[in-house]
Amino acid sequence: MAARTVEERVQRPSADATRERILFAALDLFSERSFEGASTRLIAEKAGVQQPLLTYHFGTKEELWRAAVGQLFEDLAGSLAERVAGLRGVEDEAVAKLVVADFVRFSAAHPQLHRIIMQECKSEGDRLAWLVAQHIRPLYEGAVALLEPLKAAGKVRDVSAAHLYYLLTGAAATIFVLAPECRLLTGVDPLDPSEVERHVDAVISMLFVP
Amino acid sequence: MAARTVEERVQRPSADATRERILFAALDLFSERSFEGASTRLIAEKAGVQQPLLTYHFGTKEELWRAAVGQLFEDLAGSLAERVAGLRGVEDEAVAKLVVADFVRFSAAHPQLHRIIMQECKSEGDRLAWLVAQHIRPLYEGAVALLEPLKAAGKVRDVSAAHLYYLLTGAAATIFVLAPECRLLTGVDPLDPSEVERHVDAVISMLFVP
Protein backbone atom coordinates (compact mmCIF):
# COMPACT_ATOMS: atom_id res chain seq x y z
CA MET A 1 0.00 0.00 0.00
CA ALA A 2 1.46 3.39 -0.98
CA ALA A 3 2.33 5.82 1.76
CA ARG A 4 -0.32 8.41 2.32
CA THR A 5 -0.30 11.54 4.45
CA VAL A 6 -2.77 12.23 7.22
CA GLU A 7 -4.07 15.25 5.29
CA GLU A 8 -5.02 13.11 2.30
CA ARG A 9 -6.82 10.67 4.53
CA VAL A 10 -8.81 13.39 6.19
CA GLN A 11 -9.71 14.95 2.86
CA ARG A 12 -11.07 11.62 1.50
CA PRO A 13 -12.63 9.83 4.41
CA SER A 14 -14.89 7.53 2.37
CA ALA A 15 -12.37 6.51 -0.29
CA ASP A 16 -10.44 4.42 2.23
CA ALA A 17 -13.57 2.56 3.21
CA THR A 18 -14.32 1.89 -0.46
CA ARG A 19 -10.79 0.61 -1.01
CA GLU A 20 -11.13 -1.72 1.97
CA ARG A 21 -14.47 -3.10 0.72
CA ILE A 22 -12.93 -3.73 -2.71
CA LEU A 23 -9.90 -5.47 -1.18
CA PHE A 24 -12.12 -7.65 1.00
CA ALA A 25 -14.33 -8.68 -1.92
CA ALA A 26 -11.31 -9.26 -4.15
CA LEU A 27 -9.59 -11.55 -1.64
CA ASP A 28 -12.70 -13.65 -1.18
CA LEU A 29 -13.35 -14.04 -4.89
CA PHE A 30 -9.72 -14.50 -5.95
CA SER A 31 -9.25 -17.19 -3.33
CA GLU A 32 -12.45 -19.06 -4.21
CA ARG A 33 -12.40 -18.75 -7.99
CA SER A 34 -8.72 -18.21 -8.87
CA PHE A 35 -7.25 -15.15 -10.56
CA GLU A 36 -8.79 -15.91 -13.95
CA GLY A 37 -12.08 -17.15 -12.53
CA ALA A 38 -12.81 -14.00 -10.53
CA SER A 39 -14.04 -11.25 -12.86
CA THR A 40 -13.50 -7.63 -11.92
CA ARG A 41 -17.23 -7.06 -12.51
CA LEU A 42 -18.13 -9.62 -9.86
CA ILE A 43 -15.60 -8.18 -7.40
CA ALA A 44 -17.09 -4.73 -7.97
CA GLU A 45 -20.62 -6.05 -7.48
CA LYS A 46 -19.68 -7.75 -4.19
CA ALA A 47 -18.04 -4.52 -3.03
CA GLY A 48 -21.10 -2.47 -4.05
CA VAL A 49 -19.32 -0.32 -6.64
CA GLN A 50 -19.08 -0.13 -10.42
CA GLN A 51 -16.34 -2.05 -12.22
CA PRO A 52 -14.26 0.90 -13.54
CA LEU A 53 -13.72 2.04 -9.96
CA LEU A 54 -11.34 -0.87 -9.46
CA THR A 55 -9.17 0.51 -12.25
CA TYR A 56 -9.26 3.93 -10.63
CA HIS A 57 -8.06 2.62 -7.26
CA PHE A 58 -5.75 -0.21 -8.26
CA GLY A 59 -4.81 0.19 -11.92
CA THR A 60 -4.92 -3.35 -13.24
CA LYS A 61 -6.51 -6.59 -12.06
CA GLU A 62 -3.00 -7.89 -11.29
CA GLU A 63 -2.26 -4.93 -9.01
CA LEU A 64 -5.57 -5.40 -7.23
CA TRP A 65 -4.63 -9.04 -6.65
CA ARG A 66 -1.27 -8.02 -5.17
CA ALA A 67 -2.85 -5.47 -2.87
CA ALA A 68 -5.42 -7.96 -1.57
CA VAL A 69 -2.99 -10.85 -1.17
CA GLY A 70 -0.22 -8.69 0.27
CA GLN A 71 -2.49 -7.42 3.02
CA LEU A 72 -3.36 -10.96 4.07
CA PHE A 73 0.26 -12.12 4.19
CA GLU A 74 1.17 -9.07 6.23
CA ASP A 75 -1.59 -9.97 8.68
CA LEU A 76 -0.09 -13.44 9.09
CA ALA A 77 3.49 -12.22 9.44
CA GLY A 78 2.39 -9.61 11.97
CA SER A 79 0.40 -12.12 13.97
CA LEU A 80 3.29 -14.61 14.15
CA ALA A 81 5.87 -11.92 14.93
CA GLU A 82 3.69 -10.60 17.75
CA ARG A 83 3.35 -14.10 19.23
CA VAL A 84 7.12 -14.74 19.12
CA ALA A 85 7.87 -11.30 20.62
CA GLY A 86 5.50 -12.05 23.49
CA LEU A 87 7.37 -15.24 24.37
CA ARG A 88 10.91 -14.02 25.06
CA GLY A 89 12.52 -16.25 27.64
CA VAL A 90 10.11 -19.14 27.14
CA GLU A 91 11.54 -22.56 26.32
CA ASP A 92 12.09 -23.19 22.58
CA GLU A 93 9.83 -26.21 22.27
CA ALA A 94 6.94 -24.43 23.98
CA VAL A 95 7.42 -21.42 21.70
CA ALA A 96 7.36 -23.62 18.62
CA LYS A 97 4.17 -25.39 19.73
CA LEU A 98 2.42 -22.08 20.39
CA VAL A 99 3.51 -20.68 17.02
CA VAL A 100 2.33 -23.80 15.20
CA ALA A 101 -0.99 -23.59 17.05
CA ASP A 102 -1.33 -19.94 16.01
CA PHE A 103 -0.54 -20.85 12.42
CA VAL A 104 -3.26 -23.52 12.39
CA ARG A 105 -5.76 -21.07 13.89
CA PHE A 106 -4.82 -18.40 11.35
CA SER A 107 -5.28 -20.95 8.56
CA ALA A 108 -8.77 -21.67 9.87
CA ALA A 109 -9.68 -18.01 10.24
CA HIS A 110 -8.23 -17.09 6.83
CA PRO A 111 -8.51 -20.07 4.46
CA GLN A 112 -7.99 -17.56 1.65
CA LEU A 113 -4.25 -17.62 2.39
CA HIS A 114 -3.64 -21.24 1.43
CA ARG A 115 -6.26 -21.15 -1.31
CA ILE A 116 -4.25 -18.39 -2.99
CA ILE A 117 -0.99 -20.28 -2.49
CA MET A 118 -2.49 -23.48 -3.90
CA GLN A 119 -3.69 -21.60 -6.98
CA GLU A 120 -0.62 -19.59 -7.81
CA CYS A 121 2.26 -21.83 -6.74
CA LYS A 122 1.48 -24.88 -8.83
CA SER A 123 2.90 -23.47 -12.06
CA GLU A 124 5.66 -21.02 -12.81
CA GLY A 125 4.71 -17.42 -13.43
CA ASP A 126 4.96 -13.84 -12.25
CA ARG A 127 2.54 -14.29 -9.40
CA LEU A 128 4.46 -17.28 -8.02
CA ALA A 129 7.78 -15.40 -8.23
CA TRP A 130 6.26 -12.37 -6.52
CA LEU A 131 4.61 -14.41 -3.75
CA VAL A 132 7.80 -16.31 -2.93
CA ALA A 133 10.07 -13.27 -3.02
CA GLN A 134 7.77 -10.95 -1.09
CA HIS A 135 5.97 -13.18 1.37
CA ILE A 136 6.62 -16.93 1.35
CA ARG A 137 10.41 -16.93 1.71
CA PRO A 138 10.39 -14.97 4.97
CA LEU A 139 7.79 -17.36 6.38
CA TYR A 140 9.81 -20.38 5.29
CA GLU A 141 12.98 -19.01 6.83
CA GLY A 142 11.16 -18.26 10.06
CA ALA A 143 9.83 -21.82 10.16
CA VAL A 144 13.30 -23.26 9.55
CA ALA A 145 14.84 -21.10 12.29
CA LEU A 146 12.12 -22.21 14.68
CA LEU A 147 12.12 -25.95 13.96
CA GLU A 148 15.64 -26.97 12.90
CA PRO A 149 17.22 -26.55 16.38
CA LEU A 150 14.38 -28.60 17.87
CA LYS A 151 14.90 -31.30 15.27
CA ALA A 152 18.60 -31.42 16.14
CA ALA A 153 17.56 -31.82 19.80
CA GLY A 154 15.25 -34.75 18.92
CA LYS A 155 12.08 -32.85 19.80
CA VAL A 156 10.70 -32.55 16.26
CA ARG A 157 10.49 -35.51 13.85
CA ASP A 158 13.64 -36.12 11.85
CA VAL A 159 12.60 -34.97 8.37
CA SER A 160 14.53 -32.62 6.06
CA ALA A 161 13.60 -28.92 6.19
CA ALA A 162 11.75 -28.83 2.85
CA HIS A 163 9.70 -31.95 3.59
CA LEU A 164 8.95 -30.75 7.10
CA TYR A 165 7.72 -27.38 5.82
CA TYR A 166 5.28 -28.90 3.33
CA LEU A 167 4.21 -31.58 5.79
CA LEU A 168 3.39 -28.85 8.30
CA THR A 169 1.66 -26.43 5.93
CA GLY A 170 -0.22 -29.18 4.08
CA ALA A 171 -1.35 -30.92 7.24
CA ALA A 172 -2.30 -27.64 8.92
CA ALA A 173 -4.20 -26.00 6.08
CA THR A 174 -5.82 -28.61 3.82
CA ILE A 175 -8.87 -29.32 5.99
CA PHE A 176 -9.69 -25.58 6.03
CA VAL A 177 -8.94 -24.98 2.35
CA LEU A 178 -11.33 -27.83 1.53
CA ALA A 179 -13.92 -26.95 4.19
CA PRO A 180 -16.88 -27.29 1.77
CA GLU A 181 -15.67 -30.74 0.70
CA CYS A 182 -15.09 -31.74 4.32
CA ARG A 183 -18.64 -30.77 5.30
CA LEU A 184 -20.17 -32.70 2.41
CA LEU A 185 -17.89 -35.71 2.79
CA THR A 186 -17.69 -36.17 6.56
CA GLY A 187 -20.47 -34.05 8.02
CA VAL A 188 -17.85 -32.27 10.13
CA ASP A 189 -17.52 -28.47 9.85
CA PRO A 190 -13.77 -27.93 10.28
CA LEU A 191 -14.28 -24.23 10.96
CA ASP A 192 -16.27 -24.96 14.12
CA PRO A 193 -14.05 -23.65 16.95
CA SER A 194 -13.86 -26.98 18.76
CA GLU A 195 -12.83 -28.71 15.52
CA VAL A 196 -10.14 -26.09 14.98
CA GLU A 197 -8.69 -26.92 18.41
CA ARG A 198 -8.81 -30.64 17.63
CA HIS A 199 -6.86 -29.91 14.48
CA VAL A 200 -4.29 -27.89 16.41
CA ASP A 201 -3.74 -30.89 18.70
CA ALA A 202 -3.58 -33.29 15.75
CA VAL A 203 -0.95 -31.25 13.89
CA ILE A 204 1.20 -30.86 17.00
CA SER A 205 0.99 -34.58 17.79
CA MET A 206 2.22 -35.39 14.29
CA LEU A 207 5.03 -32.86 14.22
CA PHE A 208 6.56 -33.11 17.68
CA VAL A 209 8.13 -36.18 19.25
CA PRO A 210 6.17 -36.98 22.46
CA MET B 1 -16.59 -42.84 -21.16
CA ALA B 2 -19.57 -44.11 -23.20
CA ALA B 3 -19.63 -47.78 -24.12
CA ARG B 4 -18.41 -48.43 -27.62
CA THR B 5 -18.42 -51.60 -29.68
CA VAL B 6 -15.29 -53.24 -31.07
CA GLU B 7 -16.56 -52.56 -34.60
CA GLU B 8 -16.72 -48.83 -34.01
CA ARG B 9 -13.20 -48.82 -32.61
CA VAL B 10 -11.85 -50.68 -35.60
CA GLN B 11 -13.66 -48.35 -38.01
CA ARG B 12 -12.17 -45.26 -36.35
CA PRO B 13 -8.70 -46.17 -35.19
CA SER B 14 -7.33 -42.63 -35.08
CA ALA B 15 -10.28 -41.01 -33.31
CA ASP B 16 -9.42 -42.79 -30.08
CA ALA B 17 -5.86 -41.51 -30.22
CA THR B 18 -7.19 -37.98 -30.79
CA ARG B 19 -9.54 -38.31 -27.81
CA GLU B 20 -6.66 -39.46 -25.63
CA ARG B 21 -4.46 -36.57 -26.69
CA ILE B 22 -7.27 -34.13 -25.93
CA LEU B 23 -7.89 -35.71 -22.51
CA PHE B 24 -4.20 -35.58 -21.66
CA ALA B 25 -3.89 -31.92 -22.64
CA ALA B 26 -7.12 -31.05 -20.85
CA LEU B 27 -6.03 -32.65 -17.57
CA ASP B 28 -2.70 -30.85 -17.62
CA LEU B 29 -4.20 -27.44 -18.35
CA PHE B 30 -7.25 -27.77 -16.10
CA SER B 31 -5.04 -28.81 -13.20
CA GLU B 32 -2.51 -26.02 -13.72
CA ARG B 33 -4.82 -23.15 -14.63
CA SER B 34 -8.18 -24.11 -13.09
CA PHE B 35 -11.41 -24.74 -14.98
CA GLU B 36 -11.94 -21.09 -15.90
CA GLY B 37 -8.28 -20.37 -16.55
CA ALA B 38 -7.83 -23.15 -19.11
CA SER B 39 -9.33 -22.09 -22.42
CA THR B 40 -10.59 -24.72 -24.83
CA ARG B 41 -8.47 -23.12 -27.55
CA LEU B 42 -5.29 -23.71 -25.54
CA ILE B 43 -6.28 -27.30 -24.78
CA ALA B 44 -6.90 -27.86 -28.50
CA GLU B 45 -3.57 -26.27 -29.39
CA LYS B 46 -1.70 -28.48 -26.90
CA ALA B 47 -3.48 -31.54 -28.32
CA GLY B 48 -2.67 -30.48 -31.88
CA VAL B 49 -6.27 -30.09 -33.06
CA GLN B 50 -8.69 -27.25 -33.72
CA GLN B 51 -10.92 -25.99 -30.97
CA PRO B 52 -14.33 -27.10 -32.35
CA LEU B 53 -13.13 -30.70 -32.29
CA LEU B 54 -13.42 -30.66 -28.51
CA THR B 55 -17.11 -29.90 -28.86
CA TYR B 56 -17.46 -32.75 -31.35
CA HIS B 57 -15.87 -35.30 -29.00
CA PHE B 58 -17.01 -34.09 -25.59
CA GLY B 59 -19.94 -31.70 -26.05
CA THR B 60 -19.21 -28.94 -23.52
CA LYS B 61 -16.12 -27.79 -21.63
CA GLU B 62 -17.72 -29.16 -18.45
CA GLU B 63 -18.10 -32.63 -19.97
CA LEU B 64 -14.51 -32.56 -21.18
CA TRP B 65 -13.46 -31.70 -17.63
CA ARG B 66 -15.42 -34.65 -16.23
CA ALA B 67 -13.96 -37.06 -18.76
CA ALA B 68 -10.38 -35.96 -18.04
CA VAL B 69 -10.78 -35.88 -14.25
CA GLY B 70 -12.79 -39.11 -14.12
CA GLN B 71 -10.07 -41.00 -15.94
CA LEU B 72 -7.45 -39.86 -13.42
CA PHE B 73 -9.55 -40.83 -10.38
CA GLU B 74 -10.22 -44.22 -11.92
CA ASP B 75 -6.47 -44.68 -12.34
CA LEU B 76 -5.96 -43.99 -8.64
CA ALA B 77 -8.82 -46.22 -7.50
CA GLY B 78 -7.59 -49.02 -9.75
CA SER B 79 -4.02 -48.67 -8.54
CA LEU B 80 -5.03 -48.78 -4.84
CA ALA B 81 -7.48 -51.67 -5.37
CA GLU B 82 -4.80 -53.66 -7.16
CA ARG B 83 -2.35 -53.11 -4.30
CA VAL B 84 -4.88 -54.17 -1.65
CA ALA B 85 -5.88 -57.25 -3.68
CA GLY B 86 -2.22 -58.27 -3.95
CA LEU B 87 -1.84 -58.23 -0.15
CA ARG B 88 -4.47 -60.71 1.04
CA GLY B 89 -3.26 -62.39 4.21
CA VAL B 90 -0.69 -59.70 5.01
CA GLU B 91 -0.87 -58.04 8.42
CA ASP B 92 -3.19 -54.97 8.57
CA GLU B 93 -0.55 -52.45 9.62
CA ALA B 94 1.82 -53.52 6.84
CA VAL B 95 -1.01 -53.27 4.30
CA ALA B 96 -1.88 -49.78 5.47
CA LYS B 97 1.74 -48.60 5.25
CA LEU B 98 2.09 -49.98 1.72
CA VAL B 99 -1.18 -48.37 0.62
CA VAL B 100 -0.17 -45.01 2.11
CA ALA B 101 3.20 -45.30 0.36
CA ASP B 102 1.43 -46.02 -2.94
CA PHE B 103 -0.84 -43.04 -2.39
CA VAL B 104 2.14 -40.74 -1.84
CA ARG B 105 3.85 -42.09 -4.97
CA PHE B 106 0.67 -41.66 -7.01
CA SER B 107 0.39 -38.07 -5.74
CA ALA B 108 3.94 -37.43 -6.94
CA ALA B 109 3.38 -39.08 -10.33
CA HIS B 110 0.02 -37.34 -10.83
CA PRO B 111 0.01 -33.97 -9.05
CA GLN B 112 -2.96 -33.11 -11.26
CA LEU B 113 -5.19 -35.10 -8.91
CA HIS B 114 -4.79 -32.89 -5.86
CA ARG B 115 -4.52 -29.74 -7.95
CA ILE B 116 -7.99 -30.45 -9.30
CA ILE B 117 -9.33 -31.23 -5.82
CA MET B 118 -7.82 -28.04 -4.39
CA GLN B 119 -9.44 -26.02 -7.14
CA GLU B 120 -12.92 -27.46 -7.13
CA CYS B 121 -13.51 -28.40 -3.50
CA LYS B 122 -12.96 -25.01 -1.89
CA SER B 123 -16.39 -23.65 -2.80
CA GLU B 124 -19.77 -25.25 -3.31
CA GLY B 125 -20.86 -26.05 -6.82
CA ASP B 126 -21.73 -28.74 -9.32
CA ARG B 127 -18.16 -29.86 -9.83
CA LEU B 128 -17.60 -30.33 -6.08
CA ALA B 129 -20.84 -32.31 -5.73
CA TRP B 130 -19.94 -34.50 -8.69
CA LEU B 131 -16.37 -35.12 -7.50
CA VAL B 132 -17.45 -36.13 -4.00
CA ALA B 133 -20.32 -38.35 -5.15
CA GLN B 134 -18.45 -40.06 -7.96
CA HIS B 135 -14.87 -40.30 -6.77
CA ILE B 136 -13.89 -38.81 -3.42
CA ARG B 137 -16.42 -40.55 -1.17
CA PRO B 138 -15.28 -44.07 -2.15
CA LEU B 139 -11.67 -43.06 -1.48
CA TYR B 140 -12.58 -41.59 1.91
CA GLU B 141 -14.50 -44.68 2.91
CA GLY B 142 -11.62 -46.89 1.84
CA ALA B 143 -9.23 -44.81 3.93
CA VAL B 144 -11.51 -45.00 6.98
CA ALA B 145 -11.88 -48.79 6.62
CA LEU B 146 -8.11 -49.13 6.38
CA LEU B 147 -7.08 -46.82 9.22
CA GLU B 148 -9.83 -46.88 11.88
CA PRO B 149 -9.12 -50.46 13.08
CA LEU B 150 -5.43 -49.60 13.34
CA LYS B 151 -6.25 -46.49 15.31
CA ALA B 152 -8.36 -48.57 17.72
CA ALA B 153 -5.34 -50.91 18.10
CA GLY B 154 -3.05 -47.95 18.93
CA LYS B 155 -1.00 -48.29 15.75
CA VAL B 156 -2.17 -45.07 14.10
CA ARG B 157 -2.24 -41.71 15.87
CA ASP B 158 -5.41 -41.04 17.82
CA VAL B 159 -7.13 -38.40 15.67
CA SER B 160 -10.77 -38.38 14.50
CA ALA B 161 -11.46 -39.83 11.03
CA ALA B 162 -12.10 -36.51 9.29
CA HIS B 163 -8.98 -34.85 10.73
CA LEU B 164 -6.89 -37.91 9.98
CA TYR B 165 -8.04 -37.99 6.35
CA TYR B 166 -7.14 -34.34 5.73
CA LEU B 167 -3.92 -34.64 7.69
CA LEU B 168 -2.93 -37.59 5.50
CA THR B 169 -3.99 -36.15 2.14
CA GLY B 170 -2.65 -32.67 2.91
CA ALA B 171 0.68 -33.95 4.21
CA ALA B 172 1.04 -36.43 1.36
CA ALA B 173 0.14 -34.18 -1.56
CA THR B 174 1.02 -30.55 -0.82
CA ILE B 175 4.74 -30.77 -1.62
CA PHE B 176 3.90 -32.21 -5.05
CA VAL B 177 1.01 -29.84 -5.77
CA LEU B 178 3.36 -26.95 -5.01
CA ALA B 179 6.41 -28.46 -6.73
CA PRO B 180 7.28 -25.22 -8.61
CA GLU B 181 7.14 -23.25 -5.36
CA CYS B 182 9.19 -25.90 -3.56
CA ARG B 183 11.94 -25.75 -6.20
CA LEU B 184 12.11 -21.97 -6.07
CA LEU B 185 11.87 -21.75 -2.27
CA THR B 186 14.07 -24.62 -1.11
CA GLY B 187 16.10 -25.69 -4.15
CA VAL B 188 14.73 -29.22 -3.69
CA ASP B 189 12.85 -30.86 -6.57
CA PRO B 190 10.20 -32.92 -4.76
CA LEU B 191 9.52 -34.98 -7.89
CA ASP B 192 13.06 -36.39 -7.87
CA PRO B 193 12.58 -40.11 -7.13
CA SER B 194 14.78 -40.09 -4.04
CA GLU B 195 12.85 -37.10 -2.65
CA VAL B 196 9.56 -38.93 -3.29
CA GLU B 197 10.82 -41.84 -1.17
CA ARG B 198 11.91 -39.46 1.58
CA HIS B 199 8.41 -38.02 1.55
CA VAL B 200 6.89 -41.52 1.75
CA ASP B 201 8.97 -42.16 4.89
CA ALA B 202 8.10 -38.77 6.35
CA VAL B 203 4.35 -39.25 5.91
CA ILE B 204 4.43 -42.75 7.40
CA SER B 205 6.50 -41.58 10.38
CA MET B 206 3.91 -38.88 11.11
CA LEU B 207 0.86 -41.08 10.70
CA PHE B 208 1.84 -44.34 12.41
CA VAL B 209 2.82 -44.79 16.04
CA PRO B 210 6.39 -46.21 16.14
Place this chain on the structure above:
DNA sequence: GTCTATAATTAGATAGAC
Protein backbone atom coordinates in the same frame (compact mmCIF):
# COMPACT_ATOMS: atom_id res chain seq x y z
C1' DG C 1 -13.70 -37.05 -38.02
C1' DT C 2 -11.68 -32.76 -38.74
C1' DC C 3 -11.58 -28.40 -40.61
C1' DT C 4 -12.69 -22.97 -41.47
C1' DA C 5 -15.63 -19.29 -40.44
C1' DT C 6 -18.38 -17.03 -37.33
C1' DA C 7 -22.09 -16.06 -33.88
C1' DA C 8 -23.04 -14.68 -29.11
C1' DT C 9 -21.24 -13.60 -24.83
C1' DT C 10 -18.09 -11.87 -21.58
C1' DA C 11 -13.71 -10.14 -20.24
C1' DG C 12 -10.45 -6.02 -18.70
C1' DA C 13 -9.59 -1.41 -19.63
C1' DT C 14 -10.59 3.52 -21.27
C1' DA C 15 -13.21 8.13 -22.07
C1' DG C 16 -15.54 11.48 -20.33
C1' DA C 17 -19.68 13.38 -17.53
C1' DC C 18 -20.74 14.81 -12.87
Place this chain on the structure above:
DNA sequence: GTCTATCTAATTATAGAC
Protein backbone atom coordinates in the same frame (compact mmCIF):
# COMPACT_ATOMS: atom_id res chain seq x y z
C1' DG D 1 -14.16 9.74 -6.26
C1' DT D 2 -17.70 7.50 -8.65
C1' DC D 3 -20.59 6.89 -12.40
C1' DT D 4 -22.38 5.54 -17.49
C1' DA D 5 -21.12 4.23 -21.95
C1' DT D 6 -18.14 1.88 -24.84
C1' DC D 7 -13.83 -0.15 -26.97
C1' DT D 8 -11.08 -4.19 -28.08
C1' DA D 9 -9.92 -8.75 -27.34
C1' DA D 10 -10.88 -13.25 -25.86
C1' DT D 11 -14.13 -16.73 -24.67
C1' DT D 12 -17.42 -21.09 -25.67
C1' DA D 13 -20.27 -22.93 -28.89
C1' DT D 14 -22.46 -23.51 -33.59
C1' DA D 15 -22.89 -23.97 -38.88
C1' DG D 16 -21.53 -26.01 -42.61
C1' DA D 17 -17.71 -27.51 -46.07
C1' DC D 18 -14.78 -31.48 -47.01
